[in-house]
Amino acid sequence: xxxxxxxxxxxxxxxxxxxxxxxxxxxxxxxxxxxxxxxxxxxxxxxxxxxxxxxxxxxxxxxxxxxxxxxxxxxxxxxxxxxxxxxxxxxxxxxxxxxxxxxxxxxxxxxxxxxxxxxxxxxxxxxxxxxxxxxxxxxxxxxxxxxxxxxxxxxxxxxxxxxxxxxxxxxxxxxxxxxxxxxxxxxxxxxxxxxxxxxxxxxxxxxxxxxxxxxxxxxxxxxxxxxxxxxxxxxxxxxxxxxxxxxxxxxxxxxxxxxxxxxxxxxxxxxxxxxxxxxxxxxxxxxxxxxxxxxxxxxxxxxxxxxxxxxxxxxxxxxxxxxxxxxxxxxxxxxxxxxxxxxxxxxxxxxxxxxxxxxxxxxxxxxxxxxxxxxxxxxxxxxxxxxxxxxxxxxxxxxxxxxxxxxxxxxxxxxxxxxxxxxxxxxxxxxxxxxxxxxxxxxxxx
Amino acid sequence: xxxxxxxxxxxxxxxxxxxxxxxxxxxxxxxxxxxxxxxxxxxxxxxxxxxxxxxxxxxxxxxxxxxxxxxxxxxxxxxxxxxxxxxxxxxxxxxx
Ligand SMILES: Cc1cc2nc3c(=O)[nH]c(=O)nc-3n(C[C@H](O)[C@H](O)[C@H](O)COP(=O)(O)OP(=O)(O)OC[C@H]3O[C@@H](n4cnc5c(N)ncnc54)[C@H](O)[C@@H]3O)c2cc1C
Ligand code: SF4
Ligand code: SF4
Numbered sequence: 001x002x003x004x005x006x007x008x009x010x011x012x013x014x015x016x017x018x019x020x021x022x023x024x025x026x027x028x029x030x031x032x033x034x035x036x037x038x039x040x041x042x043x044x045x046x047x048x049x050x051x052x053x054x055x056x057x058x059x060x061x062x063x064x065x066x067x068x069x070x071x072x073x074x075x076x077x078x079x080x081x082x083x084x085x086x087x088x089x090x091x092x093x094x095x096x097x098x099x100x101x102x103x104x105x106x107x108x109x110x111x112x113x114x115x116x117x118x119x120x121x122x123x124x125x126x127x128x129x130x131x132x133x134x135x136x137x138x139x140x141x142x143x144x145x146x147x148x149x150x151x152x153x154x155x156x157x158x159x160x161x162x163x164x165x166x167x168x169x170x171x172x173x174x175x176x177x178x179x180x181x182x183x184x185x186x187x188x189x190x191x192x193x194x195x196x197x198x199x200x201x202x203x204x205x206x207x208x209x210x211x212x213x214x215x216x217x218x219x220x221x222x223x224x225x226x227x228x229x230x231x232x233x234x235x236x237x238x239x240x241x242x243x244x245x246x247x248x249x250x251x252x253x254x255x256x257x258x259x260x261x262x263x264x265x266x267x268x269x270x271x272x273x274x275x276x277x278x279x280x281x282x283x284x285x286x287x288x289x290x291x292x293x294x295x296x297x298x299x300x301x302x303x304x305x306x307x308x309x310x311x312x313x314x315x316x317x318x319x320x321x322x323x324x325x326x327x328x329x330x331x332x333x334x335x336x337x338x339x340x341x342x343x344x345x346x347x348x349x350x351x352x353x354x355x356x357x358x359x360x361x362x363x364x365x366x367x368x369x370x371x372x373x374x375x376x377x378x379x380x381x382x383x384x385x386x387x388x389x390x391x392x393x394x395x396x397x398x399x400x401x402x403x404x405x406x407x408x409x410x411x412x413x414x415x416x417x418x419x420x421x422x423x424x425x426x427x428x429x430x431x432x433x434x435x436x437x438x439x440x441x442x443x444x445x446x
Numbered sequence: 447x448x449x450x451x452x453x454x455x456x457x458x459x460x461x462x463x464x465x466x467x468x469x470x471x472x473x474x475x476x477x478x479x480x481x482x483x484x485x486x487x488x489x490x491x492x493x494x495x496x497x498x499x500x501x502x503x504x505x506x507x508x509x510x511x512x513x514x515x516x517x518x519x520x521x522x523x524x525x526x527x528x529x530x531x532x533x534x535x536x537x538x539x540x541x542x
Contacts (some may be wrong), residue, residue: 004470006529009519051530053464057538058512122542162532180514195518202491205541248541261485261519266493270511272451291541292457294491294511296518 001133018167027283028055031317031340038344040136060295082124085224099398100279151253156312181319189307198255203252206287231394302410307339326380379444466535475502
């Protein structure tokens with residue numbers, strides 16, 4: 001057996017010498033901490049194993065956490081969670097190298113309890129959530145890599161770690177080990193073809209004085225802005241984002257792995273493109289780079305999920321491709337927390353009934369937003385990562401708006417219908433395809 | 447508007463690494479020799495794959511983000527042996 005966690009790792013036979021828990025949760029990201037918290041609260045003996053020196057040390061995201069699922073896990077979480085800013089202004093920006101069209105929404109409602117979304121740094125947020133699990137009685141074991149699953153008669157009975165004598169026995173293992181999930185792969189639960197629906201997220205955190213952020217983004221106090229960017233990645237399927245923290249902004253790109261591999265352009269050049277874009281440059285100007293980071297995102301959604309339950313194992317969060325990445329949304333933390341929480345509950349249920357039946361997990365997921373949203377939006381990833389939505393539509397719409405707002409006298413104003421037809425033709429869009437995409441879109445989002 | 451682009455070295459110096467003695471990723475330059483796509487070279491966000499003049503690949507594991515991009519993209523069986531670094535080693539993000 002391989003003594004390190006990776007694609008080549010294999011299962012091992014359980015030995016007698018091992019510490020025993022009711023449940024071992026692998027990975028102290030949002031999914032793992034939520035699972036461990038639920039179990040510890042119900043009095044179960046649970047280990048939460050994390051390979052980083054602290055929870056969050058290995059984790060990267062764009063920067064917005066949506067709070068509704070936290071209400072259920074930690075009431076009044078907003079009074080203590082390590083939040084940077086509350087998102088009260090949300091924009092979606094369509095862009096070409098020289099143009100941009102922004103939908104700009106703001107509401108006071110999101111700036112007061114129970115709050116809609118908040119920016120936070122993962123190093124702090126994940127550590128905070130794990131501390132809640134610890135307070136409830138979970139045993140947090142950091143700086144420890146789970147290198148493989150232990151089996152007995154084909155059933156999973158624990159994990160091996162890279163610690164000396166590091167076998168941990170458990171009746172149930174919950175894999176919360178994120179996007180590469182070597183545990184789900186080792187258990188044979190993962191479908192092939194991961195590379196085709198995985199994106200690479202690359203991000204820069206740029207320091208800016210608090211007052212500068214308030215001025216440029218038009219917010220005050222701890223209100224903040226979330227901007228999703230469509231287009232602007234040199235034709236590589238993906239997108240970008242720009243979020244405000246208290247005294248820094250996060251700017252990044254999300255790129256289809258296979259297209260990035262072929263594009264002969266490096267990820268940081270695409271962030272540089274964004275920072276030079278006329279709509280973005282004034283916002284990030286003078287920002288000093290304080291962290292460069294990268295991480296993978298499972299974007300395939302419902303149709304690409306692995307098996308969620310096995311004999312003695314549950315798979316949650318990014319490990320189960322539960323990140324909802326559908327253009328105008330990039331939400332993974334809330335899905336991770338939700339699935340982790342239900343996994344914890346299902347495991348607790350099985351333990352108390354003394355059964356090995358873990359099917360309660362999938363039932364709870366289907367009854368909640370976790371799988372309901374994914375089921376509903378299962379057509380979205382394919383539509384959104386397609387060439388038309390990624391490249392042609394943003395350019396066509398930007399041109400259309402440019403022509404609409406451009407004053408052409410002494411020539412009379414062109415009619416909208418004419419502009420539309422001309423734009424479609426210019427960008428090689430057949431109206432038939434446009435109609436088809438619109439229908440797919442309504443179906444996917446409806 | 448001009449944005450002062452920083453060197454890749456300065457970029458990577460914003461990230462903390464607890465470098466382990468064990469190379470958690472290894473690349474077989476022999477196999478890379480016959481690779482025509484070289485997708486790792488452009489896609490690795492930490493820029494750790496450098497083509498050599500003799501057609502191989504020079505790989506340095508030390509400032510790795512542990513993202514997984516290289517092993518997922520590389521289509522040559524066996525070119526990359528990929529593992530996470532041992533517990534506590536490797537990258538530490540202070541912001542994330
Ligand atoms: C660039 C980018 C932008 C994003 N933007 C957003 C956003 O704005 N909002 C949002 O909600 N989501 C966003 N996401 C998605 C979000 O980050 C994920 O969906 C979420 O982190 C998933 O949580 P998780 O607990 O399942 O996995 P993770 O957060 O990845 O946690 C997995 C944990 O397991 C540990 N681990 C892995 N393997 C082992 C092992 N073998 N042994 C021990 N420990 C192990 C890891 O160190 C890690 O702590 C973004 C992602 C990226 C990359
Ligand atoms: S690591 Fe893989 S993709 Fe990169 S050069 Fe070698 S064989 Fe090609
Ligand atoms: S894991 Fe990511 S950062 Fe590390 S070498 Fe591979 S592609 Fe580069």
